[in-house]
Amino acid sequence: MLSRIIVCAVGVMVGMASVRGADDTATNASVATNATKVAALRTVAEQGDAAAQNSLGDCYYTGDGINADKPEGVKWYRKAAEQGCTKAQISLGMCCFMGEGVAADNIEAYKWVLLAGASGSEQAVAARTALAGTITASQRAKAQALAQKWQQEFAQAHPAKK
Secondary structure (H helix, E strand, O other): HEEEEEEEEHHHHHHHHHOOOOOOOHHHHHHHHHHHHHHHHHHOOOOOOHHHHHHHHHHHOOOOOOOOOOOHHHHHHEEEHOOOOOHHHHHHHHHHHHOOOOOOOOOHHHHHHHHHHHHOOOOHHHHHHHHHHHOOOHHHHHHHHHHHHHHHHHHHHHOOOO
16 A cells, blocks of 8 residues: 555656656756746746746756755745645645655645645545545544635635625
């Protein structure tokens, strides 16, 4: 069972990574292009764009166009996840599960994949199913309560437009 969960988690983390070129020997031009891409992404992310925050998290997590820095990647995933970005919620949940860039916390991991799963994302549902087998019923209940609290706070902060 644990090996199946690890395979699932690795698959999700690989899915988080930006697609990289087949040739790992980058030219100066491509390095400059990647640095420019990351700088532009950072500008948009710092303005609060959740998709840019998630993408910047990917860049830091994988080292795409920048030195890999998993804690910094997790910081950007969290910013995007807190805005309701499903991809970031999955990524943050998997980081919490594996203890990559953040202390391992299965309850926090399950909370984030529960929230992502509410969007109907197949990847989130698969992650939720895999993680459910790693925690106790009590831990699942605690994660569900945290997810419900987050959803209520999010709904209050972002009322639906009529």
